Amino acid sequence: MSLRFLPFFDSISISEGLVAMVTICIVYILLQKSRVKIPEGLKQLPGPHSLPIIGNLMELGWNPHLSLTAMSERFGHVFKIHIGSRPVVVLSGSETVRQALIKQGDEFAGRPDLYSFQYINDGQSLAFSTDQAGVWRHRRKLAQNALRSFATLKGQTPEYSCALEEHISKEGLYLVERLRKVTKADGCFDPFRHIVVSVANVICGMCFGRRYSHDHEELVSLVNLSDEFGQVVSSGNPADFIPFLRLLPSKTMKKFVDINNRFNKFVQKILREHYETYDKNNIRDITDSLIDHCEDRKLDENSNVQVSDEKIVGIVNDLFGAGFDTISTALSWSVMYLVAYPKIHEKLYQEMMEKIGTGRTPQLSDKTNLPYLDCFITEVFRHSSFLPFTIPHCTSKDTSLNGYFIPKDTCVFINQWQINHDPDQWKEPSMFNPDRFLSEDGVEINKTEAEKVMVFGLGKRRCIGEYIGRSEVFLFLTILIQRLKFSSLPGEMPDMTPIYGLTMKHNRCMLTVAPRPGFEEFCSESLH
Numbered sequence: 001m002s003l004r005f006l007p008f009f010d011s012i013s014i015s016e017g018l019v020a021m022v023t024i025c026i027v028y029i030l031l032q033k034s035r036v037k038i039p040e041g042l043k044q045l046p047g048p049h050s051l052p053i054i055g056n057l058m059e060l061g062w063n064p065h066l067s068l069t070a071m072s073e074r075f076g077h078v079f080k081i082h083i084g085s086r087p088v089v090v091l092s093g094s095e096t097v098r099q100a101l102i103k104q105g106d107e108f109a110g111r112p113d114l115y116s117f118q119y120i121n122d123g124q125s126l127a128f129s130t131d132q133a134g135v136w137r138h139r140r141k142l143a144q145n146a147l148r149s150f151a152t153l154k155g156q157t158p159e160y161s162c163a164l165e166e167h168i169s170k171e172g173l174y175l176v177e178r179l180r181k182v183t184k185a186d187g188c189f190d191p192f193r194h195i196v197v198s199v200a201n202v203i204c205g206m207c208f209g210r211r212y213s214h215d216h217e218e219l220v221s222l223v224n225l226s227d228e229f230g231q232v233v234s235s236g237n238p239a240d241f242i243p244f245l246r247l248l249p250s251k252t253m254k255k256f257v258d259i260n261n262r263f264n265k266f267v268q269k270i271l272r273e274h275y276e277t278y279d280k281n282n283i284r285d286i287t288d289s290l291i292d293h294c295e296d297r298k299l300d301e302n303s304n305v306q307v308s309d310e311k312i313v314g315i316v317n318d319l320f321g322a323g324f325d326t327i328s329t330a331l332s333w334s335v336m337y338l339v340a341y342p343k344i345h346e347k348l349y350q351e352m353m354e355k356i357g358t359g360r361t362p363q364l365s366d367k368t369n370l371p372y373l374d375c376f377i378t379e380v381f382r383h384s385s386f387l388p389f390t391i392p393h394c395t396s397k398d399t400s401l402n403g404y405f406i407p408k409d410t411c412v413f414i415n416q417w418q419i420n421h422d423p424d425q426w427k428e429p430s431m432f433n434p435d436r437f438l439s440e441d442g443v444e445i446n447k448t449e450a451e452k453v454m455v456f457g458l459g460k461r462r463c464i465g466e467y468i469g470r471s472e473v474f475l476f477l478t479i480l481i482q483r484l485k486f487s488s489l490p491g492e493m494p495d496m497t498p499i500y501g502l503t504m505k506h507n508r509c510m511l512t513v514a515p516r517p518g519f520e521e522f523c524s525e526s527l528h
């Protein structure tokens with residue numbers, strides 16, 4: 001007998017299965033007996049019937065964003081499922097999610113204590129750990145300040161408006177050369193493999209003051225392993241909710257633990273080097289600024305929250321991790337859409353030629369001049385919804401939403417995919433159509449429509465890297481579109497099927513590029 005219907009787990013023996021099931025049955029019956037009392041005036045959460053032991057795991061299937069969207073049509077925008085015996089509230093619908101994350105922000109700002117989260121950043125993660133509200137708020141503020149300072153710092157030469165623009169621009173130009181060289185040598189390339197190193201170099205520049213070669217084995221293998229990471233920390237991973245599954249052999253879980261260990265070791269080594277060479281009068285990067293903060297004051301004066309040095313300097317681990325996977329996934333999807341929709345690719349190129357031409361490298365300030373590109377990026381975010389759920393949330397106290405009672409410490413999934421494909425909000429939601437965001441006169445993006453798209457979360461836990469994320473996706477893409485034409489290999493169609501995870505990836509594939517007129521020569525200025 002096997003438990004192969006449960007995602008992520010390999011076969012187990014009948015006796016192991018029976019012992020585990022009996023134990024879970026007893027726990028399930030005990031839990032049923034201690035059902036929560038609903039305060040007067042509030043309703044019990046609706047939701048599907050659940051099975052003992054596994055809850056609604058079977059209905060979640062391999063694509064929880066789709067199955068939970070289908071359930072929201074049956075049960076409404078607030079409903080409850082069980083994963084194992086643990087209740088999980090699922091929120092969808094723009095209004096409901098805004099009410100929870102903005103108007104009742106404090107009540108929904110916690111993180112649940114999920115099994116897989118303890119392995120991330122040694123359990124000290126800013127994004128995934130169950131830090132108390134005061135500690136989390138203090139660390140989040142520090143991280144926001146550090147990102148702001150090092151993104152807006154002056155570039156090394158006056159041609160760049162800021163350090164962020166300089167990092168992206170240099171890496172973008174290098175990526176163009178790299179893709180051309182690989183195409184010339186091999187005839188094709190795997191876009192994610194190269195994009196992820198360029199993107200990682202931008203955040204490495206800000207966090208660690210260094211970049212890595214595209215042939216640096218340790219970095220390349222580390223950043224190319226993010227698929228397994230995303231699969232385990234995605235919303236609905238069975239082992240997070242059903243304790244006995246953790247005892248079973250799982251290759252994915254083993255890989256996940258291994259990735260986290262390697263990642264932590266990689267960052268620890270850089271931290272050690274920074275401590276050894278730290279000079280108060282020469283703050284080189286975000287790591288130095290965090291060390292400096294620890295040296296200056298160990299106590300948060302505003303909230304009197306004591307935060308250890310380890311937790312402060314460990315913030316850099318979160319920034320590095322969050323800073324490459326999300327953006328490279330967005331860029332990789334963007335390139336896939338260019339290949340799948342060649343007419344849109346041409347229209348973007350024409351806009352680029354009219355507004356920028358071939359005489360200079362695009363800049364961040366070009367964004368308002370390139371409304372069609374802005375609409376394209378927004379439509380990639382909406383259509384792919386490559387972050388189908390936010391990181392899971394948790395209620396910090398007993399609360400209610402839309403008249404339903406939700407107890408303290410309830411795990412909450414926010415279905416961003418549903419919001420971005422809601423037929424009540426979007427005309428033909430499954431169509432890829434950047435024009436849906438263009439203003440009536442066609443000269444700018446319709447901001448009201450664009451703000452309906454949800455990919456960075458909302459409210460207290462909203463992504464702190466949104467400005468950097470949007471800037472990188474925009475500037476990398478302008479540089480790529482100005483200089484390269486992307487195509488699939490003859491006779492092949494791009495496979496746009498998403499693979500479920502915290503960030504959904506497309507299947508790895510091979511593409512090819514040709515230089516655009518004016519960029520036939522290899523550029524000698526780019527980095528090496």
Ligand code: HEM
Pocket residue numbers: 126127128140143147203318319320322323324326327330387389390391392455456457458460461462463464465466468469470473
């Ligand atoms: C296209 C790029 C990006 C997307 C789509 C994205 C999306 C998200 C989402 C959906 C969340 C979870 C929000 C929630 O739980 O409600 C998040 C959290 C977070 N993001 Fe991003 N992100 C991006 C880039 C970045 C970058 C570049 C950084 C840092 C350099 C970053 C740092 C973080 C951090 C630290 C959190 C945790 C915040 C907290 O728990 O308080 N992100 N992001």
